[in-house]
Amino acid sequence: MTQEPNFEPKILGFLCRWCSYAGADLAGTSRKKYPANIRIIKIPCSGRIDPLLIIRALRNGFDGVLVSGCHPGDCHYQTGNYRARRRIAITKKFLEYMGIEPERLQASWVSASEGGKFAEVVAEITADLKKLGPNRLFNDK
Amino acid sequence: MTSKIEQKLRSVARELLEQGKVGTIVGYEAGSLKFTNTPLITKDKEAADRLVINPFIINNLSVFLKDIGGKVGVVAKGCDIRSIVSLIQDKQLARENVVIIGVPCAGIIDLDKIEKLMGKDRDELDDIVRENDKVIVTVQRSKKEYPAKDVLIDSCLACDQPKIKEYDILLDEEATVVCDDEASRSLIKKLEAMPPAQRWEFWKSQFERCIRCYACRQVCPACYCKRCFVEETEPAWISPLPKWQDNLIFQVTRMMHVAGRCTDCGACERACPVGIPLHSLSKKMAEIVQELFEYQAGTDKDALPLMAAYESKEAEDLIR
Amino acid sequence: MKKIKKQDIAKLLSQWQKDFTVFVPSKESGTAEMAVWDGKDAGFLDWYRNTVVPPKANFLQNMEKLFGFRKEGGSFKLETPPPETRKQLIFGIRPCDARAIAIIDMVFKDAYEDKYYLSRRQNSLLIGMGCVKPYDSCFCTSLGLGPAEAADVDIMLTDTGDEYLIEEITAKGKELLAKTSGAETASQTDENKAVAVKQAAYNKVTRKIDTKQIKQRLPDAFENKEFWEGVSAKCVSCGICTFLCPTCYCFDINDEMLKGDGARYRNWDSCSFPVYTKMPAENPREEKWKRVRQKVNHKYDFYPRLFNVIACTGCGRCIRQCPVNWDITQTLSGLPAGAPVTEKK
Numbered sequence: 001m002t003q004e005p006n007f008e009p010k011i012l013g014f015l016c017r018w019c020s021y022a023g024a025d026l027a028g029t030s031r032k033k034y035p036a037n038i039r040i041i042k043i044p045c046s047g048r049i050d051p052l053l054i055i056r057a058l059r060n061g062f063d064g065v066l067v068s069g070c071h072p073g074d075c076h077y078q079t080g081n082y083r084a085r086r087r088i089a090i091t092k093k094f095l096e097y098m099g100i101e102p103e104r105l106q107a108s109w110v111s112a113s114e115g116g117k118f119a120e121v122v123a124e125i126t127a128d129l130k131k132l133g134p135n136r137l138f139n140d141k
Numbered sequence: 142m143t144s145k146i147e148q149k150l151r152s153v154a155r156e157l158l159e160q161g162k163v164g165t166i167v168g169y170e171a172g173s174l175k176f177t178n179t180p181l182i183t184k185d186k187e188a189a190d191r192l193v194i195n196p197f198i199i200n201n202l203s204v205f206l207k208d209i210g211g212k213v214g215v216v217a218k219g220c221d222i223r224s225i226v227s228l229i230q231d232k233q234l235a236r237e238n239v240v241i242i243g244v245p246c247a248g249i250i251d252l253d254k255i256e257k258l259m260g261k262d263r264d265e266l267d268d269i270v271r272e273n274d275k276v277i278v279t280v281q282r283s284k285k286e287y288p289a290k291d292v293l294i295d296s297c298l299a300c301d302q303p304k305i306k307e308y309d310i311l312l313d314e315e316a317t318v319v320c321d322d323e324a325s326r327s328l329i330k331k332l333e334a335m336p337p338a339q340r341w342e343f344w345k346s347q348f349e350r351c352i353r354c355y356a357c358r359q360v361c362p363a364c365y366c367k368r369c370f371v372e373e374t375e376p377a378w379i380s381p382l383p384k385w386q387d388n389l390i391f392q393v394t395r396m397m398h399v400a401g402r403c404t405d406c407g408a409c410e411r412a413c414p415v416g417i418p419l420h421s422l423s424k425k426m427a428e429i430v431q432e433l434f435e436y437q438a439g440t441d442k443d444a445l446p447l448m449a450a451y452e453s454k455e456a457e458d459l460i461r
Numbered sequence: 462m463k464k465i466k467k468q469d470i471a472k473l474l475s476q477w478q479k480d481f482t483v484f485v486p487s488k489e490s491g492t493a494e495m496a497v498w499d500g501k502d503a504g505f506l507d508w509y510r511n512t513v514v515p516p517k518a519n520f521l522q523n524m525e526k527l528f529g530f531r532k533e534g535g536s537f538k539l540e541t542p543p544p545e546t547r548k549q550l551i552f553g554i555r556p557c558d559a560r561a562i563a564i565i566d567m568v569f570k571d572a573y574e575d576k577y578y579l580s581r582r583q584n585s586l587l588i589g590m591g592c593v594k595p596y597d598s599c600f601c602t603s604l605g606l607g608p609a610e611a612a613d614v615d616i617m618l619t620d621t622g623d624e625y626l627i628e629e630i631t632a633k634g635k636e637l638l639a640k641t642s643g644a645e646t647a648s649q650t651d652e653n654k655a656v657a658v659k660q661a662a663y664n665k666v667t668r669k670i671d672t673k674q675i676k677q678r679l680p681d682a683f684e685n686k687e688f689w690e691g692v693s694a695k696c697v698s699c700g701i702c703t704f705l706c707p708t709c710y711c712f713d714i715n716d717e718m719l720k721g722d723g724a725r726y727r728n729w730d731s732c733s734f735p736v737y738t739k740m741p742a743e744n745p746r747e748e749k750w751k752r753v754r755q756k757v758n759h760k761y762d763f764y765p766r767l768f769n770v771i772a773c774t775g776c777g778r779c780i781r782q783c784p785v786n787w788d789i790t791q792t793l794s795g796l797p798a799g800a801p802v803t804e805k806k
């Protein structure tokens with residue numbers, strides 16, 4: 001892995017509108033500090049996540065992807081996050097087999113009241129990706 | 142020369158059509174090339190006499206079922222039956238609309254492997270015969286013998302379901318299957334031992350030659366979407382251009398979309414005209430699904446499909 | 462006429478490599494196709510019967526950049542790539558594939574001048590190689606050519622056992638051969654040997670179709686839904702037969718844009734795909750039987766009406782590579798006789 005001292009990873013966050021998105025909001029209104037490396041897309045439920053969205057984000061140059069939804073049992077639609085969990089698990093394992101570092105796909109459960117946890121998650125994955133280095137997977141030779 | 146099992150199949154198929162139990166029979170007939178069969182889809186009872194069964198029935202005929210209306214009798218090997226069961230689980234097919242004619246299968250012979258071993262193309266060979274755990278190839282009166290596990294299709298080597306459970310008519314007793322899971326996953330093992338970057342390079346080089354003919358998708362019974370994500374234009378999820386990046390994304394996404402429905406029948410790899418080792422993707426996926434959720438595709442028609450089911454506690458270690 | 466020993470083929474190729482990008486049959490990528498010669502040897506002669514990917518890919522690439530565009534201020538700046546000036550030499554092209562290129566010429570050269578295609582075509586030399594071992598799927602002899610047809614190449618090689626007989630066909634071929642050393646003058650015995658080889662190869666092509674009968678029956682069968690439904694039932698609508706067909710030239714146009722930089726490409730398309738004819742309000746070939754009918758008719762009826770030649774050279778790829786062994790010769794031979802069928806409502 002090439003160490004790049006000034007590398008700032010770009011992270012795409014898919015956040016459930018009922019919990020993690022509100023959690024991110026809370027992090028902001030509570031003036032919690034977290035790295036500015038994440039760009040957020042609001043999704044209706046973590047169950048909306050298709051593996052295609054994840055791999056497409058990597059294809060388009062993001063260094064990492066975060067999918068964040070409600071804690072198990074708390075899904076606004078009862079079971080969306082359970083389905084997301086199966087899909088994320090499979091995607092993570094399969095992408096790893098293809099040769100994509102597992103750190104590039106991250107997932108978390110963050111509720112609307114966990115502004116602090118959201119800030120921590122973003123800080124952690126930013127640090128992970130800094131260590132890992134930029135995503136050059138889809139670059140041409 | 143008609144074998145006993147073929148005779149039985151022909152009379153069964155004729156009877157089903159005559160008695161109106163099915164409107165259409167889907168089976169195999171002799172193809173137009175050596176060691177090649179072709180799907181026979183017919184409503185004509187006379188055509189039943191053209192049905193064949195041999196170690197070269199490579200197609201997974203369940204791919205045709207959803208497009209044929211009415212009741213259909215289908216000739217199916219163990220793996221094809223798993224695809225049918227999977228379609229039933231997904232409510233793409235009603236159990237009462239298919240009459241499953243189960244064929245005991247001892248594994249399909251891989252002509253590509255034979256060509257490689259013999260250094261000759263299939264049309265230059267005179268005969269290929271399976272005898273228990275051996276395959277005997279004849280060229281100009283000289284015979285060459287290979288262990289069956291060296292010349293069977295990779296997916297067949299991983300077959301752990303030779304016993305046919307879901308059927309309406311069973312043509313014969315159990316066939317002897319040569320199982321060799323290690324051989325079936327030899328490429329997977331090689332790849333797993335590599336560092337990720339090297340694995341990525343490997344797959345990249347494979348997808349560089351993909352021509353995006355979509356044969357893999359078209360022969361796949363699990364790919365039943367009316368419109369595939371690659372054909373969406375607004376938004377265009379991936380580029381239709383055959384760049385390796387998008388070729389790879391197409392296949393990886395396809396594999397993830399059929400996770401839990403793909404039975405690793407190997408039809409996609411056999412269809413691929415440029416020889417991309419797709420079985421090493423589908424088998425790996427089957428292993429991941431088994432490992433994470435103890436789920437095996439197409440083995441229980443009453444079970445919820447993998448992606449429709451969940452446990453309250455599972456796979457949590459992958460999530461923060 | 463000249464000749465050369467088989468073990469000296471690499472010497473020819475290395476001479477030509479100085480002036481041309483030399484393409485030879487290769488399995489290096491994992492599939493048999495024409496690829497740039499590695500400069501080592503002519504090992505491909507041991508296995509080469511034909512490639513899976515036809516040499517049309519050297520002229521009509523499966524993906525070709527037409528022009529680039531970049532956002533500059535409020536508008537776009539276009540960048541047209543310079544015409545292809547690299548010279549390519551395709552070594553070992555089979556007569557069927559060479560004829561196929563001549564057939565595609567009618568669309569890209571005669572009917573309309575396509576500069577991308579033409580720049581490649583004009584900078585190319587075709588070194589043909591007659592077949593001695595046609596596949597069981599080959600049926601070129603029914604289509605006005607044969608395994609030794611030399612009309613569409615610049616130089617033709619015939620395998621006479623340990624040697625190749627070399628025939629110069631065009632002025633371009635003659636010019637190249639004059640600059641090439643290593644080939645000896647062929648004797649009458651060599652030429653006689655080649656004649657026998659060609660005849661033997663011709664006789665080995667046993668798959669036949671009757672083009673006269675097809676010409677008569679195909680238009681009559683156009684509205685015969687029952688016939689087309691029957692023959693198309695097992696087709697899975699993939700793109701193999703069309704993409705790998707040496708005469709299929711259909712393409713799609715796609716723009717791609719990443720980070721302000723974009724390009725317009727054309728890439729192979731196939732009439733086997735339902736989306737090929739999809740339009741906002743309707744799709745005239747939504748049903749599979751109509752697509753199969755289109756493919757067969759385009760080759761055997763529409764193209765002959767336009768250009769007076771059947772757009773099929775009997776290379777047999779569509780039969781060999783088809784995942785369900787859909788066989789065009791069986792469809793053509795099975796065309797019903799008798800009065801034309803009109804559409805039933």
